[in-house]
Amino acid sequence: MTTSSTLPSTPSQTVGPYLHIGLTWQDGPFVVPEGTPSAVWIRGRVIDGAGEPITDALVETWQCDEHGRFAHPEDPRSAEIGSGFRGFGRSDTRSGDYGILTVIPGRVPDRSGVLQAPHVDLSVFARGMLHRVVTRAYFADRPEANAADPVLSTVPDDRRQTLLARPSTDGYTFDVHVQGERETVFFDV
Amino acid sequence: MSARHQRTLALPAYRPDPDGTHPPLDSPDYRSTALRHPLRQPLTLPQSATEITGPVLGEGRIGERDNDLTVQHPGEPVGQRIVVHGRVLDGDGRAVPNSLVEIWQANAGGRYRHDADVWPSPLDPNFDGAGRTLTDEHGRYEFTTIKPGAYPWKNHHNAWRPAHIHFSLFGRSLTQRLVTQMYFPDDPLFDQDPIFNSVPEAARNRLVSRFDMNRTTDHWALGFEFDIVLRGREATPFEDDDHDH
Numbered sequence: 419m420t421t422s423s424t425l426p427s428t429p430s431q432t433v434g435p436y437l438h439i440g441l442t443w444q445d446g447p448f449v450v451p452e453g454t455p456s457a458v459w460i461r462g463r464v465i466d467g468a469g470e471p472i473t474d475a476l477v478e479t480w481q482c483d484e485h486g487r488f489a490h491p492e493d494p495r496s497a498e499i500g501s502g503f504r505g506f507g508r509s510d511t512r513s514g515d516y517g518i519l520t521v522i523p524g525r526v527p528d529r530s531g532v533l534q535a536p537h538v539d540l541s542v543f544a545r546g547m548l549h550r551v552v553t554r555a556y557f558a559d560r561p562e563a564n565a566a567d568p569v570l571s572t573v574p575d576d577r578r579q580t581l582l583a584r585p586s587t588d589g590y591t592f593d594v595h596v597q598g599e600r601e602t603v604f605f606d607v
Numbered sequence: 608m609s610a611r612h613q614r615t616l617a618l619p620a621y622r623p624d625p626d627g628t629h630p631p632l633d634s635p636d637y638r639s640t641a642l643r644h645p646l647r648q649p650l651t652l653p654q655s656a657t658e659i660t661g662p663v664l665g666e667g668r669i670g671e672r673d674n675d676l677t678v679q680h681p682g683e684p685v686g687q688r689i690v691v692h693g694r695v696l697d698g699d700g701r702a703v704p705n706s707l708v709e710i711w712q713a714n715a716g717g718r719y720r721h722d723a724d725v726w727p728s729p730l731d732p733n734f735d736g737a738g739r740t741l742t743d744e745h746g747r748y749e750f751t752t753i754k755p756g757a758y759p760w761k762n763h764h765n766a767w768r769p770a771h772i773h774f775s776l777f778g779r780s781l782t783q784r785l786v787t788q789m790y791f792p793d794d795p796l797f798d799q800d801p802i803f804n805s806v807p808e809a810a811r812n813r814l815v816s817r818f819d820m821n822r823t824t825d826h827w828a829l830g831f832e833f834d835i836v837l838r839g840r841e842a843t844p845f846e847d848d849d850h851d852h
Contacts, residue, residue: 424698425836426813429628429807430787432788433786434773435721436723443668480781482656492779506661529653529654544643549629596642605651607652
């Protein structure tokens, strides 16, 4: 709804090639502290339309904790969250991969109360991208929860696998294909 | 309340930005977009708790001098000292308080302190070009810095980026996350810059700061004002349906 008091949003611009000056933190990858018993790494590449890894991208992640609580004042249970759980991760791709250390999030309901499968929201920024793109990583080894997820069910069958993080040696792999045949499903949020 | 609603948050919803707000990801004049824009349309994601929350960062992350880019070294950086200030608001004009603002920029000669920036303009030993601050309870922020220079890039022959400062905003939710660039008034390089011009014409002036004589300090610094607007909430907040209780 538009009212007379509505202010138009500031437009987005690219992070450009020098994003590391302003947007990288030493502790950026640690959604949970190192040494957290149930912690897993989610790692992956951001890949362009020619199949090449994008090495000047930034991936940011956001999620709830293992009990479905968000580190945010809007969540009445945020005060119960253990210290050290930030919920937020950010990693650049200079090494070819991004990587965040996290825990598998709990299940949280959607607006109508239907439980969603565990998921992590990702924002991807890069030189050559004038606006972020947003996607979700689900966990391939949670097939029952995924089958009941109200968001995944809106994704055409043949593209659903682009949203699945696959088990790896130290956690999960989740590549983001910005463009091309294996293009990741992105969302308007 | 039925069991399935017990853990439902009272979820606000954020309005989508209308067409004409943001640049298209496919902007051919900015050549690097060619292989970096999705070809398929994004799907709609109904905002759930994951999207209407978001990182609320800052406490313990901001050093005392992080909003003054001119005092981070023993000596002073070269260039025109400026104060950049403004408010972070949502689309309903409400202040966004206690919210992290990150900036980064080139030095006065248009050179970034970055391995990948190697054009023949000198680095300034007294300037890193990164700052961060938290908005106050009225959504206000302020940085003291040096006016960045223009710099050349390879998009087309004799391509120069207009002077700009990169801004990163978190707001209060994932839906409000924004990275943008602030420009300076009347820059003669606007016309040939495909990044600035990727923004729909009617929205471009929202990226241009205003020279602010009131915040210009005698024998010290020029003032520039730059307000930033993040998405507002729907007029009627979402509420759980009552009819099935």
